[in-house]
Amino acid sequence: MKVSLFVTCLIDIFQTDVGLDTVELLERLGCEVDFPEMQTCCGQPAYNSGYVDKAKESMKHMINVFEHSEYVVTPSGSCGTMFREYPHVFKGDPVWEPRAQKLADKTYELTQFIVDVLGVEDVGAKLNGKATYHTSCHMTRLLGVKEAPMKLLNKVDGLEMKPLPHNYNCCGFGGTFSVKMSEISEQMVDEKVQSVEDSGAEILVGADCGCLMNIGGRIDRKGKPIKVMHIASVLNSR
Amino acid sequence: MAMKIGEKPFKERVSDGIGDLFMRGAVSSAQGRFRSGRLNAAEELGNWEDWRKLGEEIRTHTIENLDYYLELLSENVTKRGGHVFFAETAEEANEYITNVVKKNNGKKVVKSKSMVTEEINMNEALENAGCEVIESDLGEWILQVDDHDPPSHIVTPALHKNKEQIRDVFRDKLGYDKTEKPEELALFAREKLREEFLQADIGITGCNFAIAESGTISLVTNEGNARMVTTIPKTQITVMGMERIVPTWEEMEVLVSLLTRAAVGQKLTSYITALTGPKQVGEVDGPEEFHLVIVDNGRSKILGTAFQSILHCIRCAACINVCPVYRHVGGHSYGSIYPGPVGAVLTPLLGGYDEYKELPYASTLCAACTEACPVKIPLHEHLLRHRQGIVEKEGKAPVFENISMKAFSMGTASPSMYNIGSRLAPKALGAFVKDDKISDGPGPLKNWTEIRDFPAPKKDRFRDLYKKRKKERGE
């Protein structure tokens, strides 16, 4: 199966390992992975700040970049959600709406792709430790991916999954919200870090780099002994 | 009290809210109870999604035909001997209400809970006309006794107060001498207010749903105060926001079922009271005179815009009860009697961006509100739409953001610009990196690093590593 990786800008610049883990994982599952080099950003930062016209420029660019892909897979629930939103953004545009729809229809978040398209739940990963999983808001509420990550994590050899109290709470990232409303964001991320501690986990797993950067950054700042891992890296552990 | 509450700027209100640990504890535990109540009630029904879709259908149809249904409603009210006043502004509404009260020689007015009368500042207008106005909803009454402390929630307005504070208010203002036990506090209120009810000559209510087909207004309560207000005084005035209407009893029933479940997790509240006109000939209790005041006060500007669905709101507060931002900052931070997600959407529409442009940004767009709303209002999309309006139509966004967003679109719409920008990131930020992380960042990053560490950009980007890997594998 041919898969185009949409790696997202956060992973491209800051979390390069997650990108490599994603490639290795997909290849191991029998996919042929390519990385369209012209890709940039899904446009979400501008879109969510209200700069819709500016966001549309990046969106059009991304539609072009992935025009000929068979599947587009991204290790980020939020960016995947953004791709799925494109038709909505271009609603009524005779040229761009259908093209956006085509991209939306073939875009999958990584775990969603593995479980729903590849039909795999046990990826043969092995990792020792107690972990808990942060359900990101966009991925669960907007993209509707709720079960897939847990199905995959439950099959990881050696990994003991702990429930995360109040898992439905937002971590307080919200893109520019984290800097614009930093005082409120701080309260929210503290609450999340507290929940992670209460879960008794040593590893916090997530499927969204934004959330993980936020929670992880706070965990580091507070010097908590909790390791933060992207789900791609967990699933690529052997 | 008009819609606006407090004079401080947004940032200060938020800091005050965050600093109020008692309030936050109270809100947080209330949210927990609201949440489980709502989820249990939804689960018991089994097909909550179908209910929500029905609610959405009903509200969409009704608001699209609002002029028709309001006409029908007013016809039917008058057929039963009631009077109807259409008020385009708060002033018009207050003037009419004051005149009715004066004509009936009203001295003492008892009120049941109503957000729209808060919005139009009706109490003050009546007080200026020499009337005594008494709130009879327990929460509202507590706030009134406490020198008009503003409400912080649309269903439980005194949510921010604990029982000790309430005891102190009663003691200082009314000579209460018992404990802070909620039962004793409530009994005290019952006795005090019972006297007021029996003496009142005017009763004023809000309206949950007016029923067009029969000219009926319905009130959804637990305490029984709305029944008091509509049983004892000789004159009843009901004030409704113009959108609080349904076609027939059948839709009223559905929306009440959604409202009570979404608001408090009850199958029905203790009292749903449906009133049609004044009392009938031969009936002993109930008002002799009935007036319905239908208020626009800025709502009609929302019709026909992309925000129209906010008029579908049934004021259940489910969105407020799930909102993490509300949990941490409390209701007063919103600077409006309409707090939380519904407030962040509605308040700027009614009060303008000049005063309320921060509210749409006080959200992570986590969509918990949208998921909770029983009539499927896409609240987080409306917040985004506001941001878009503020940026593109009104130009009210900060200059810095404007420039950086320009840079963003240049950098992301063009791969070569993205390439240059992302390659430069490690150099640009290099000076701030320590131990592979940034703890004290420049510019807008500062707000981030005051709270959390920021990862250092990697020397080689993923795309560089990917290329290398490809080469190594001889591809």
Added chain:
Amino acid sequence: MMAAGQVYNRNSFLDNLAKNLGRERRHQVERPEWDHNPQWGVLKGATQDELVEVLKKQCLLIHTDVHETVSSELPALITHLIKEYGGKSVVTWDDPRFEEFGLSGLPKELNEEEIAVRVWDQEGGEENLAFSATADIGITFSDATLAESGTVVLFSDKGKGRAVSLLPVIYFAIIPKSTIVPRMTQVAKHIHNKVENGELVPSCVNFISGPSNSADIEMNLIVGVHGPVRATYIIVDDK
């Protein structure tokens, strides 16, 4: 029939709404068939006995006592309950069902036990209210009863004052078993049909589910705020 009321400012107000909605005023609108109708599925096909069980279970949740009896035992049960609750004054509706259920002798019987009873009296005016305001117990029949929510529905009328179920400290509702329906849907439909047939809707329809309560103080449930502090339902087999 009473005189029609007045309407003020209607046309300019509604014209403005139509204008903002981008069209002419609409004077005829058909209420559509809704695509979803989950309300009719609730307790669908339940027998009358099953509905009684649902009602009883719900009453536990809403702090309401339930008694079941047959009509021949009803007068004795009511007298017993009044005494058990220590009622010294009782107000009831003036409703033919009191007689149908053999309760017309109640006032006299109770008076002999020094319990004051007042039957709502349309000639009595304010005295009804004054009596109710200090009465211990108010008693009405239920005009319709909703199993799902534990609700009695009361239609106001000349002999059926609003205050009887509101002002006394304790409220008794007598529920003929035949009045029980699954939920509010059936009653709403019934009233809607009346409206369609041009019949008058009662000036006050109350849907009462248990005693009055409030959660306004720290979200603690307080039972009994402005209305009755206790509610008791008496289900009577009328078949």
